Amino acid sequence: MTEPTIYKGLVGVYADVSAVSKVMPETNSLTYRGYAVQELCEETDFEQVAYLLWHGELPTAAQLQAFQAEERANRALSPALLRVLRDFPKDAHPMDAIRTAVSFMGMEDPESADVSDAAQRRKAMRLFAKAPTAVAAANRLSKGLEPIEPDASLPYSENFFHLVFGKVPQPEVIKSFDVSMILYAEHTFNASTFTARTVTSTGADIHGAIAAGIAALKGPLHGGANEAVMHMLKEVGSPEAAVDWLEGKFDHRALVMGFGHRVYKSGDSRVPTMTKYAEKMAEVVGDRRWMETSRVLAKQMLERKNIHPNLDFPAGPAYYLMGFDIPMFTPIFVCSRITGWAAHVFEQAADNRLIRPLSHYTGVDQRAVPPLAARG
Numbered sequence: 001m002t003e004p005t006i007y008k009g010l011v012g013v014y015a016d017v018s019a020v021s022k023v024m025p026e027t028n029s030l031t032y033r034g035y036a037v038q039e040l041c042e043e044t045d046f047e048q049v050a051y052l053l054w055h056g057e058l059p060t061a062a063q064l065q066a067f068q069a070e071e072r073a074n075r076a077l078s079p080a081l082l083r084v085l086r087d088f089p090k091d092a093h094p095m096d097a098i099r100t101a102v103s104f105m106g107m108e109d110p111e112s113a114d115v116s117d118a119a120q121r122r123k124a125m126r127l128f129a130k131a132p133t134a135v136a137a138a139n140r141l142s143k144g145l146e147p148i149e150p151d152a153s154l155p156y157s158e159n160f161f162h163l164v165f166g167k168v169p170q171p172e173v174i175k176s177f178d179v180s181m182i183l184y185a186e187h188t189f190n191a192s193t194f195t196a197r198t199v200t201s202t203g204a205d206i207h208g209a210i211a212a213g214i215a216a217l218k219g220p221l222h223g224g225a226n227e228a229v230m231h232m233l234k235e236v237g238s239p240e241a242a243v244d245w246l247e248g249k250f251d252h253r254a255l256v257m258g259f260g261h262r263v264y265k266s267g268d269s270r271v272p273t274m275t276k277y278a279e280k281m282a283e284v285v286g287d288r289r290w291m292e293t294s295r296v297l298a299k300q301m302l303e304r305k306n307i308h309p310n311l312d313f314p315a316g317p318a319y320y321l322m323g324f325d326i327p328m329f330t331p332i333f334v335c336s337r338i339t340g341w342a343a344h345v346f347e348q349a350a351d352n353r354l355i356r357p358l359s360h361y362t363g364v365d366q367r368a369v370p371p372l373a374a375r376g
């Protein structure tokens, strides 16, 4: 019998068509619904990008107003969910907290069992609006602080800071955060999005798909890398120590977090924009240490290994400079990626076929079951 070709890690496999976004590794570029992501960062904001991903077109002023009004009206958590969040172990991983909160939101959603396109879209809006409230509440409760109520007078990104810190920072900080949310929003068939599509392909609901996406995003090879990058920068300590630190990693053939990418082999399309806004954060805060250390690491990785940084590399220090606790970084990524995951859930469901690949069996040949007494 001829051996089937195995595509380990599904490298190079086209699993379906998609009209949501396009990664062009040959030019290090990325478009959402045909718009270059860098241009979206400069010309729009995260709410407009969320609308674009879900509807295929940028909103008109009236459409944006309606979208924002719906988002602002759905931010509050139920008293039952707040009670559950209060009962989480204080040392619960924040990604486990948001994954569990999303599952809970699914159970209490008024349209829980309805997987029609219209209901899934309404549920996506509720998830999009509530996720920041849950992420911020879990973070504050883990530190013994009371959750803060969302402020419906504030746009999405301003409200995020309000929920976490109880105040809104200067516009430069909001802009850098908003840019990170646009850049993190969507990236074709990455592991978490493919997971969400696989769950959707079984006919399951959007809360299940997004909870599964969160579980996949937590891993350090995917979204968890933005936290690992900041731990790494702190371990390195200073730009002067970066080259020796990196050589030590090479000696042990260790992975360097925030570097490498399955699709981009000559640079991640999002890195220049995120680096620009991380640099702005360093200016605002007046602390250049992390960006200088990053610069040396990136230069050395390229010279020694020809490996480029990915989006998590500048996003890690950017979030740190914004004042977020490191365990918040991947949950922030969740709040952004909910938009991309949901767009893929809608697309998968609209033209569905169960996702079910094959495995090539390499175990022992078929054999008889020995009786218990005969098993040595």
Ligand SMILES: CC(=O)SCCNC(=O)CCNC(=O)[C@H](O)C(C)(C)COP(=O)(O)OP(=O)(O)OC[C@H]1O[C@@H](n2cnc3c(N)ncnc32)[C@H](O)[C@@H]1OP(=O)(O)O
Pocket (backbone or CB within 6 Å): 009, 220, 221, 222, 223, 225, 254, 255, 256, 257, 258, 259, 260, 261, 262, 263, 307, 310, 311, 312
């Ligand atoms: C938002 C995101 O999810 S972006 C990704 C975030 N993840 C990280 O930053 C984690 C660190 N990076 C990695 O682990 C990998 O680069 C991944 C998982 C992102 C991509 O993995 P793959 O596509 O399977 O990369 P692949 O294994 O083919 O890498 C090619 C070579 O580069 C090496 N390499 C890739 N990334 C790194 C890295 N970060 N540090 C050191 N070496 C690396 C591999 O070891 C491999 O070397 P080899 O040919 O000697 O075996």
Ligand SMILES: O=C([O-])CC(=O)C(=O)O
Pocket (backbone or CB within 6 Å): 184, 186, 187, 189, 190, 191, 262, 263, 310, 311
């Ligand atoms: O595309 C990938 O494999 C990972 C990634 O960069 C993302 O999900 O943003």
